[in-house]
Amino acid sequence: MSRIDRRFAAVKAQGRAALVTFVMAGDPDPALSLDILKALAKAGADVIEVGMPFSDPMADGPAVQAAGLRALHAGMTLRGVLKIVAEFRKQDADTPIILMGYYNPIYVYGVDKFLTDAKAAGADGMIVVDLPPEEDEELCLPALKAGLSFIRLATPTTDDARLPSVLANTSGFVYYVSITGVTGSARPDYSRVAIAVKRIKGHTALPVAVGFGVKDAAAAREIAQSADGVVVGSALIDALAGTLDAQGRGGPATVAAVGKLAGELAAGVAAAKERAIP
Amino acid sequence: MNLSSPNSLRQGPDARGHFGIFGGRFVAETLMPLILSLEKAYDEARQDPAYHAELKHLLTHYVGRPSPLYYAERMTERLGGAKIYFKREELNHTGAHKINNVLGQILLALRMGKKRIIAETGAGQHGVATATACARFGLECVVYMGAVDVERQKPNVFRMNLLGAKVIPVQSGARTLKDAMNEALRDWVTNVDDTFYCIGTAAGPHPYPAMVRDFQCVIGDETRKQMMELEGRLPDSLFACIGGGSNAIGLFHPFLDDPSVELYGVEAAGYGLNVPNGHAASLAGGRPGVLHGNRTYLLMDDDGQILEGHSISAGLDYPGIGPEHAWLKENGRVTYLSATDKEALDAFQLCSKLEGIIPALEPAHALAKIVEIAPKKPKHHLMVLGLSGRGDKDIFTVADHLGGM
Numbered sequence: 001m002s003r004i005d006r007r008f009a010a011v012k013a014q015g016r017a018a019l020v021t022f023v024m025a026g027d028p029d030p031a032l033s034l035d036i037l038k039a040l041a042k043a044g045a046d047v048i049e050v051g052m053p054f055s056d057p058m059a060d061g062p063a064v065q066a067a068g069l070r071a072l073h074a075g076m077t078l079r080g081v082l083k084i085v086a087e088f089r090k091q092d093a094d095t096p097i098i099l100m101g102y103y104n105p106i107y108v109y110g111v112d113k114f115l116t117d118a119k120a121a122g123a124d125g126m127i128v129v130d131l132p133p134e135e136d137e138e139l140c141l142p143a144l145k146a147g148l149s150f151i152r153l154a155t156p157t158t159d160d161a162r163l164p165s166v167l168a169n170t171s172g173f174v175y176y177v178s179i180t181g182v183t184g185s186a187r188p189d190y191s192r193v194a195i196a197v198k199r200i201k202g203h204t205a206l207p208v209a210v211g212f213g214v215k216d217a218a219a220a221r222e223i224a225q226s227a228d229g230v231v232v233g234s235a236l237i238d239a240l241a242g243t244l245d246a247q248g249r250g251g252p253a254t255v256a257a258v259g260k261l262a263g264e265l266a267a268g269v270a271a272a273k274e275r276a277i278p
Numbered sequence: 279m280n281l282s283s284p285n286s287l288r289q290g291p292d293a294r295g296h297f298g299i300f301g302g303r304f305v306a307e308t309l310m311p312l313i314l315s316l317e318k319a320y321d322e323a324r325q326d327p328a329y330h331a332e333l334k335h336l337l338t339h340y341v342g343r344p345s346p347l348y349y350a351e352r353m354t355e356r357l358g359g360a361k362i363y364f365k366r367e368e369l370n371h372t373g374a375h376k377i378n379n380v381l382g383q384i385l386l387a388l389r390m391g392k393k394r395i396i397a398e399t400g401a402g403q404h405g406v407a408t409a410t411a412c413a414r415f416g417l418e419c420v421v422y423m424g425a426v427d428v429e430r431q432k433p434n435v436f437r438m439n440l441l442g443a444k445v446i447p448v449q450s451g452a453r454t455l456k457d458a459m460n461e462a463l464r465d466w467v468t469n470v471d472d473t474f475y476c477i478g479t480a481a482g483p484h485p486y487p488a489m490v491r492d493f494q495c496v497i498g499d500e501t502r503k504q505m506m507e508l509e510g511r512l513p514d515s516l517f518a519c520i521g522g523g524s525n526a527i528g529l530f531h532p533f534l535d536d537p538s539v540e541l542y543g544v545e546a547a548g549y550g551l552n553v554p555n556g557h558a559a560s561l562a563g564g565r566p567g568v569l570h571g572n573r574t575y576l577l578m579d580d581d582g583q584i585l586e587g588h589s590i591s592a593g594l595d596y597p598g599i600g601p602e603h604a605w606l607k608e609n610g611r612v613t614y615l616s617a618t619d620k621e622a623l624d625a626f627q628l629c630s631k632l633e634g635i636i637p638a639l640e641p642a643h644a645l646a647k648i649v650e651i652a653p654k655k656p657k658h659h660l661m662v663l664g665l666s667g668r669g670d671k672d673i674f675t676v677a678d679h680l681g682g683m
Contacts, residue, residue: 059308104584153308
């Protein structure tokens with residue numbers, strides 16, 4: 001059983017959904033970024049997605065784009081991302097870490113080397129936005145072979161005919177994208193999300209986490225009624241960005257702001273009593 | 279399209295959109311079903327004689343095809359070697375080859391019932407062509423253009439506005455063509471039901487590289503026929519500039535299986551290939567990577583972050599190249615060269631003065647290599663320049679570089 005599986009099982013045993021948080025590695029700088037990961041775990045994040053910054057994040061909205069640029073300006077590289085994960089893992093043996101980003105930096109780093117180094121750093125899985133099932137041979141199949149989870153996005157455009165191929169090589173959990181759009185955009189329609197989650201669960205035994213457009217504790221609570229996990233990214237990044245000075249530098253207040261919102265989100269998720277799913 | 283022998287170089291891509299290791303479909307899941315439905319619609323359209331007939335009619339009566347294959351007599355005399363012809367795509371409606379592809383895609387969008395067209399543009403030529411076709415067919419048109427390019431290509435921005443298109447200046451990233459493409463993809467992922475993404479070059483996820491190439495093959499098909507009529511034989515060499523590479527692949531593709539025809543693609547060497555991030559020559563100065571839906575040669579740093587590149591020509595200023603070119607480089611069928619800003623400027627002036635034709639800065643890069651190579655060829659060598667666009671849009675840029683004219 002993987003760290004991700006164990007964590008989702010433990011959360012389920014508590015009768016609640018998991019809080020999955022996303023922040024960009026190296027934002028606003030490598031040292032604060034590590035502190036933020038620790039603060040997220042402390043505040044109640046059950047799973048942490050760590051962004052691997054890329055110059056051309058075409059599925060992301062303004063908040064995540066800006067976070068990636070700040071990280072790159074602060075000198076972040078894929079090697080640097082793995083270093084932050086390794087540091088985090090030294091102090092936290094249980095919180096699953098999912099690397100999230102785009103394929104090109106991984107391709108250039110070298111797929112085999114990336115998988116070896118990610119595993120050694122203590123990462124548990126990855127989400128690579130621009131690798132649909134049609135390109136599974138690139139990274140998905142080698143990742144599974146290396147013992148890392150490959151978490152796939154399912155979207156409102158993924159119909160029943162296509163779902164089986166999307167789910168075929170997915171492990172860990174399924175990430176349902178609640179809207180058609182980029183990260184951090186419109187608020188999802190909760191009733192449609194609930195229907196979509198049910199549809200996906202009809203095809204898989206994996207937990208289904210829902211993200212895109214979840215901005216606050218109230219929204220997290222709504223999503224947690226039907227999903228096994230709630231993913232929040234842009235809202236945390238907005239909280240982070242709000243503490244930066246004119247030069248883009250952060251400080252202790254940055255870590256505190258992210259931790260505070262994560263705590264509220266965790267409370268929101270825990271407050272979802274009327275869970276529609278067993 | 280692919281009627282040639284089993285060893286033909288014209289059979290790509292495979293069913294998954296691969297030219298060798300290049301191409302593919304590297305897109306977010308939200309877009310994958312859209313790309314599959316586009317592929318299906320295109321497969322159906324290209325087997326439909328009515329679709330071809332309508333496109334042919336538009337190309338003839340709206341665009342003004344066939345474009346002439348013109349003997350550049352004074353250029354030939356001056357260079358003293360090969361006999362030089364210009365394939366005059368700059369005489370097309372809207373002044374460049376871009377319209378060939380746009381009309382093909384817009385007719386497809388109409389078949390698919392899409393009412394909203396989005397496009398990216400760098401120099402603005404593809405944006406103008408798309409705005410033109412949308413005006414002609416009464417479709418909503420949104421063009422994404424890097425804020426930097428909006429500044430340096432104002433006349434084209436005005437043209438697009440005049441044609442009823444909405445031009446959105448892109449402020450993200452480096453604010454040039456690649457960022458415009460990112461923003462168009464973000465639009466598409468948001469507006470999945472009613473929107474058709476009209477990509478301007480032979481790049482992006484499958485089926486775009488093959489589809490755009492097919493629409494641009496009219497350039498090479500006509501050249502072949504016209505040269506047979508004029509000279510009774512095939513040309514000996516073809517030259518075309520390469521940004522994404524759509525005019526080049528359109529000129530080259532019908533000749534890929536004719537080994538006697540030398541093919542030369544010319545990238546933008548900007549300030550020089552040895553200047554870090556100072557050129558836009560993806561093949562000469564980049565390496566394989568994945569961006570904008572396909573694997574191809576890209577300009578990037580050691581961490582896989584995409585670089586901007588530089589060229590005096592906004593139309594060549596893209597850090598990637600169509601995947602079929604990447605494959606044709608690796609198998610050696612096409613020779614890829616590069617020309618600097620300065621070489622292109624010199625060729626731009628030479629062409630204007632000797633032939634009375636002001637070329638766009640993009641094909642001026644290809645002409646620069648003709649200036650270099652034509653003198654070394656015998657007089658019976660038939661050499662063709664793909665003159666992909668006219669230079670009106672570039673006169674202010676050129677004036678800046680020449681210190682005012």
